[in-house]
Amino acid sequence: MQSPYAAAATTIIESHQLSLFANPFAPRRALPEKSRQIKAWVRELRKLHDDVVVSITELACRDKDCPDIETVIGIMRPGEKIETIRIHRPITEVTREDVSDAGGGPN
Numbered sequence: 030m031q032s033p034y035a036a037a038a039t040t041i042i043e044s045h046q047l048s049l050f051a052n053p054f055a056p057r058r059a060l061p062e063k064s065r066q067i068k069a070w071v072r073e074l075r076k077l078h079d080d081v082v083v084s085i086t087e088l089a090c091r092d093k094d095c096p097d098i099e100t101v102i103g104i105m106r107p108g109e110k111i112e113t114i115r116i117h118r119p120i121t122e123v124t125r126e127d128v129s130d131a132g133g134g135p136n
Contacts (some may be wrong), residue, residue: 063120069103070128071114081106087120102128 064085100108104112
């Protein structure tokens with residue numbers, strides 16, 4: 030019979046081994062607090078109404094001229110095309126200035 034400590038250690042090891050095979054192109058989960066902060070900056074800087082949806086996603090960047098991870102901000106106004114803003118940093122490194130300086134346009 031395996032002790033509870035050995036079972037827990039086995040679970041941790043198996044979990045670690047599974048993470049070694051993670052998809053590098055899959056979206057990564059960032060801190061919810063940082064995502065909320067970025068959304069607040071977008072709303073403030075773009076003077077968005079409450080009916081506008083702002084989404085924050087961190088993705089692997091496939092372009093050869095950008096870093097491995099980028100933050101993609103989607104601004105979804107009712108009845109309009111989605112506006113996409115790309116910031117070539119992970120969510121955890123995005124600053125208010127990044128959001129302010131970022132371009133964007135309908136996709």
